[in-house]
Amino acid sequence: MLSSGVLVWLLLLWESSAQRVLQSPASAMAPPGDNAIFHCSMAPGFSMSSYTMAWYRQAHHGAPVEFLIKEYEKPTEKFHIVLTTEKNTFSLHLSDLKHQDSSIYYCHSYCASREQAYFGAGTKLTVLGKFNKFNQKNPDILVLDFRILRAFYCNKRVTLVCLAEDFYPDHIDLAWYIDDKEESTGVAKDDSAKLNTDSNTYSISSRLSIPFKKWNQGNTYKCKVTFHYPKEKSNDGKWTTESSTRWESLTAPKRKSLHFFTFHRW
Structure with a gap:
């Protein structure tokens, strides 16, 4: 090593x-x-x-x-x-x-x-663990439960947190969008997903930090979660994968207060 x-x-x-x-x-x-x-x-x-x-x-x-x-x-x-x-x-x-x-x-x-x-x-x-749960017709995929937790205000910046949890296996991508344009500046993601040993599922979070002035422009902030899971075994013996994508969005207020914003789930 x-x-x-x-x-x-x-x-x-x-x-x-x-x-x-x-x-x-x-x-x-x-x-x-x-x-x-x-x-x-x-x-x-x-x-x-x-x-x-x-x-x-x-x-x-x-x-x-x-x-x-x-x-x-x-x-x-x-x-x-x-x-x-x-x-x-x-x-x-x-x-x-x-x-x-x-x-x-x-x-x-x-x-x-x-x-x-x-x-x-x-x-x-x-x-994969407990692989007998997965099958070609109806793979037992744990449904993603994720949300933008809240907006934090510190040092004239606002931080949004997106949490994905209760998923297995640990193959997931998180991305941030501002008004339909992907944003990479100010983005930080957990180094690796955290395992819940009781449920044998994972959770992971991603954070987007933006200037308070930018937050107050009434933009819509979206967290995109793409989950990859095993689908079926092909003739050559390899397992193919499929992906499902979900979004969580938050619309910022055109005001100085952080107490008014709207959640949307798609």
């Missing part, structure tokens, strides 16, 4: 090089006992023959980063790799999935002569 200092180095490299190492899929779900394959390639203009390729994983945000396997190493009971330099591809194969295999998997390339290392954006794997 890598130290926390090396973890920071890894994440910084990923930020600056996500375009060079490409990974697919971005996320995957499977029941225990199944197998999984993650693909990695180099962006156009780069060749794997010039790099040493490897795979790492991180159980969750802030956890140590674990080295798994690198090119030309012998396969283990859990991992084996397929490197095809002429096609510029490097795949990781996982067998007999366990719940502890749920992690984010990173493809890594390293050039010793230039002392350069690059990481892909990662593939998030969830090994």
Whole structure:
């Protein structure tokens, strides 16, 4: 395992090089006992023959980063790799999935002569619990319960909080919109979803901080929640996923008070 200092180095490299190492899929779900394959390639203009390729994983945000396997190493009971330099591809194969295999998997390339290392954006794997609840006709998907909690006023700024809770599995995206235009400035999301061990479901929140003057313009603020869940198993043995999207919106007042605003649920 890598130290926390090396973890920071890894994440910084990923930020600056996500375009060079490409990974697919971005996320995957499977029941225990199944197998999984993650693909990695180099962006156009780069060749794997010039790099040493490897795979790492991180159980969750802030956890140590674990080295798994690198090119030309012998396969283990859990991992084996397929490197095809002429096609510029490097795949990781996982067998007999366990719940502890749920992690984010990173493809890594390293050039010793230039002392350069690059990481892909990662593939998030969830090994599903109680998978017998899911079936092709009627998957037992826990309904999202989310809402914009309230508006907080501090230091001449207003902070909106959007909460999504009681969902499983942990594959969810939150985004903010102001009058139908996506907003990224002033947005902060929880590093990872929080597990409720009693219900085996998750919750996560996202916050939008804006200047008070902007808030008082009567704009409509929307939180978009997109939930991804397993649908069915295809002929090739892979589980396909579907997505459902819901919105929560709040209309700001054209006044100085924070006590008057309107909720809308779609």
